[in-house]
Amino acid sequence: MSSPLVSRIHLLDPHTVNQIAAGEVVERPASVVKELVENALDAGATRIEVELRDSGRTLIRVSDNGIGMSADDAQSALQRHATSKISSTEDLLGVRTLGFRGEALPSIASVSHLTLSTAVADGLRTVLRVDGSQVAEPTGIAGPQGTEIKVEELFFNTPARLKFLKSDTTELGASLEAVSKYAIGYPHVAFTFIHNGQMALQTNGDSDGLGAVADVWGRDLARTMARIDSDLAGMHIRGYVSPPHVTKPTRAYQYLYVNGRPVRTRMLTASIDQAFRDLTPERRYPLLVLQIEMDPARVDVNVSPTKSEVKFQSEGQAFDAIRMSLKSALMEHGMMPNAAGIAAANEALAAAQGLTRWTSTGSPGTTDSTGNGFYPSPSGPNIFEAAFNAQRPLETQDIAFGNPSEDPFAATPMPVFGRPSSDSALPFVALLDGLRIIGQAMNTFIVAETNHGLVIIDQHVAHERIIYEYLCGLKGPTAIEKQPLLIPQTLHLDKRSAILLRERIDEVINVGFDLEPFGGESYVVRAVPAAIRTKDPIKVLKDLVEELVEATVSRKLVPTREQIWITSSCKMAVKAGDPLSFAEMEKLVTDLALTENPYLCPHGRPITITLSTDAILKMFKRI
Numbered sequence: 001m002s003s004p005l006v007s008r009i010h011l012l013d014p015h016t017v018n019q020i021a022a023g024e025v026v027e028r029p030a031s032v033v034k035e036l037v038e039n040a041l042d043a044g045a046t047r048i049e050v051e052l053r054d055s056g057r058t059l060i061r062v063s064d065n066g067i068g069m070s071a072d073d074a075q076s077a078l079q080r081h082a083t084s085k086i087s088s089t090e091d092l093l094g095v096r097t098l099g100f101r102g103e104a105l106p107s108i109a110s111v112s113h114l115t116l117s118t119a120v121a122d123g124l125r126t127v128l129r130v131d132g133s134q135v136a137e138p139t140g141i142a143g144p145q146g147t148e149i150k151v152e153e154l155f156f157n158t159p160a161r162l163k164f165l166k167s168d169t170t171e172l173g174a175s176l177e178a179v180s181k182y183a184i185g186y187p188h189v190a191f192t193f194i195h196n197g198q199m200a201l202q203t204n205g206d207s208d209g210l211g212a213v214a215d216v217w218g219r220d221l222a223r224t225m226a227r228i229d230s231d232l233a234g235m236h237i238r239g240y241v242s243p244p245h246v247t248k249p250t251r252a253y254q255y256l257y258v259n260g261r262p263v264r265t266r267m268l269t270a271s272i273d274q275a276f277r278d279l280t281p282e283r284r285y286p287l288l289v290l291q292i293e294m295d296p297a298r299v300d301v302n303v304s305p306t307k308s309e310v311k312f313q314s315e316g317q318a319f320d321a322i323r324m325s326l327k328s329a330l331m332e333h334g335m336m337p338n339a340a341g342i343a344a345a346n347e348a349l350a351a352a353q354g355l356t357r358w359t360s361t362g363s364p365g366t367t368d369s370t371g372n373g374f375y376p377s378p379s380g381p382n383i384f385e386a387a388f389n390a391q392r393p394l395e396t397q398d399i400a401f402g403n404p405s406e407d408p409f410a411a412t413p414m415p416v417f418g419r420p421s422s423d424s425a426l427p428f429v430a431l432l433d434g435l436r437i438i439g440q441a442m443n444t445f446i447v448a449e450t451n452h453g454l455v456i457i458d459q460h461v462a463h464e465r466i467i468y469e470y471l472c473g474l475k476g477p478t479a480i481e482k483q484p485l486l487i488p489q490t491l492h493l494d495k496r497s498a499i500l501l502r503e504r505i506d507e508v509i510n511v512g513f514d515l516e517p518f519g520g521e522s523y524v525v526r527a528v529p530a531a532i533r534t535k536d537p538i539k540v541l542k543d544l545v546e547e548l549v550e551a552t553v554s555r556k557l558v559p560t561r562e563q564i565w566i567t568s569s570c571k572m573a574v575k576a577g578d579p580l581s582f583a584e585m586e587k588l589v590t591d592l593a594l595t596e597n598p599y600l601c602p603h604g605r606p607i608t609i610t611l612s613t614d615a616i617l618k619m620f621k622r623i
Contacts, residue, residue, distance in 0.1 A: 029056025
C-alpha cells in the first residue's frame with residue numbers, strides 16, 4: 001500500500017516572516033536610517049536627530065518631535081503590515097506619505113535590539129523593548145512629545161548579513177547620503193547627524209531650499225545654482241540646477257524627488273542628460289535638486305520594497321516636461337549659450353590673446369589659441385619650414401634603445417628611470433623606430449608614422465598609463481614630483497567627501513598632494529603633483545575625492561590604494577579635446593614607449609591601434 005500523502009506546506013512563524021522581510025528592507029545601516037527618518041517625516045517632525053556609533057553597527061538612534069504615538073499604537077506599530085498611512089488598496093492610488101507598507105519597524109526589530117520611546121504630548125512616554133521580535137512589557141519614562149528609536153547590535157542574530165557589511169567608511173557614507181537627501185528635500189526640517197559623538201551634518205530648518213543645499217553640499221556650490229520653477233503637463237517642477245560649466249564626474253550630486261520621495265529612475269536621468277546634451281563635457285554631470293509635485297494617482301510608488309523607484313502614467317510627458325523645465329531655467333538665468341554669445345566670446349578671446357591668422361599675402365600671426373607658437377613671428381622660419389621641422393623623425397641617438405638593426409619588436413633591455421636594464425621589459429620600444437608625428441585628430445588622437453606602419457594613439461588613456469606607472473612605482477623608487485603653490489589654496493568639501501578624505505588622506509598625499517585639515521570640512525593645499533601644473537589643482541582634487549566617494553557609496557567599493565592611483569592618474573591626464581603641440585605629442589609617445597604595459601590603460605581600455613605597412617598596402621591593393 002502506498003503511504004498517505006503528507007502535507008509539506010505550512011505557515012511560517014511571525015519571526016521568520018519578519019526576518020525574510022528584513023532581507024528586502026534592511027540591507028545595511030543606511031537602510032535603517034532611511035526608514036526611521038521617513039517615519040519621522042511622516043509624523044510631521046520639524047527636528048530630526050540621527051546618531052550613529054561605529055557607522056551604525058553598534059547604535060543607530062533617530063529621534064524626532066513629531067506627533068508621537070499612544071501606548072496602543074506603539075505596540076501595534078511593531079506588528080507586521082500595521083500602518084496609519086493606508087487602510088485599503090484604493091488608498092494606494094493617492095499615497096502622499098513616504099511609508100505605507102508597515103514593514104520597516106517589525107523588520108528592523110527582528111534583526112536587532114530595538115527600543116521605542118514615544119509620547120503624544122510632553123510628560124509620560126511609552127517605552128517598548130524588542131530583542132529579535134521578542135517584545136518586553138511596556139514601561140514608562142518622562143520625556144517630550146515625539147518618538148525616539150534606538151537600534152542596537154544590528155544583525156546580531158543574522159551573522160551572515162553582518163559579515164557582508166562593507167568598511168566603516170563605506171557604511172557611514174551611505175547613511176550620510178541618505179540623510180543628506182532628506183535634509184535637502186525637506187528644508188523646513190532641522191536635521192542633525194552625529195557619528196561617534198562628532199557632528200557630521202546640521203541644517204537649520206528655516207525652509208530656505210538653497211540654504212539647505214549650502215549646509216549639505218557647501219556654500220561655494222550653492223552660490224552657482226539657478227532656481228527652477230515651472231508648471232508643465234500637470235506637474236509642478238521646482239528646485240535648483242548648476243550652470244553647464246559647474247559639473248561633477250558622477251551623478252552623486254543629482255537629487256530627484258517625486259511628491260517628496262527621493263527616487264532614481266532611468267527616465268528622469270535620461271531627460272536630464274537630454275537637457276544638457278552639447279552643454280556639458282562627456283561624462284560630466286550638472287548638480288541638480290529637482291522636486292516634482294503631481295497627482296499621486298498619476299505615479300505608482302508601490303514598485304519596490306525600498307520605494308526608491310516610481311513609474312509615471314505618462315512617461316513621455318514627464319520626460320519632456322523635465323527637459324523643458326531645465327532648459328528654461330538655464331535660459332532665464334543666462335546660462336544657455338547661443339550662437340551670438342559664442343561668437344562674441346571667441347572674438348573677445350582672440351583679441352585678448354593677440355590671435356591673428358595667416359592671410360593670403362603670407363602675413364604671420366603671433367601665437368595660436370593654445371600658446372604653442374604654431375604661427376611663427378616675422379623673424380622666425382617660414383610656415384612651411386616650421387611645419388617640416390615639427391614633423392621630423394624623432395632623434396634617438398641619445399637614448400639607449402638598442403641596435404636598430406635588430407628585431408624591432410623584441411624586448412630590448414634599457415635603463416628606465418634608474419631601474420637596472422636587466423629588469424626592464426619594453427614591448428613598445430619599436431614605436432620610437434623612425435617616429436614621426438603627423439598630427440592630432442579631433443583633439444583626441446595622436447596620429448604618427450613609424451618604420452613599421454601607422455599608429456593611432458588615444459592621448460588620454462596613454463597619459464593615464466604613464467602617470468599610473470609613476471604613482472604605483474613601476475618606474476622605480478623615484479618620488480612623485482611635487483609643485484609647491486605660491487599661495488596655498490583652500491579645498492572646501494561637503495560633509496560626506498570630507499569624511500572619506502579624512503580616512504584616506506595618507507594615500508592622497510602619496511600621489512603628490514600636500515594637504516592638511518583646515519577646520520570643519522576644509523583642507524589647505526600647499527603642493528600638487530607636477531603632472532597637473534597646468535590644471536586647476538583644487539578642481540582635480542575635488543574630482544578625485546568625489547569619484548572615490550561615488551565608488552565607495554554607490555558601487556560599495558572600499559577605496560584601496562590602487563583605486564586611488566587609478567583615479568588619480570585619470571584626473572591628472574590630458575583629456576580628450578585638449579589640443580597638444582607637436583613637442584607635447586612627441587614627449588607623450590616617447591614616455592608611452594617606456595612603460596611596462598603600453599597596451600591598456602589602468603581601466604582596461606586600449607591605448608593604440610597599429611596599422612602595419614603591409615596591411616595598409618593590402619587595403620589599397622598595392623600588394
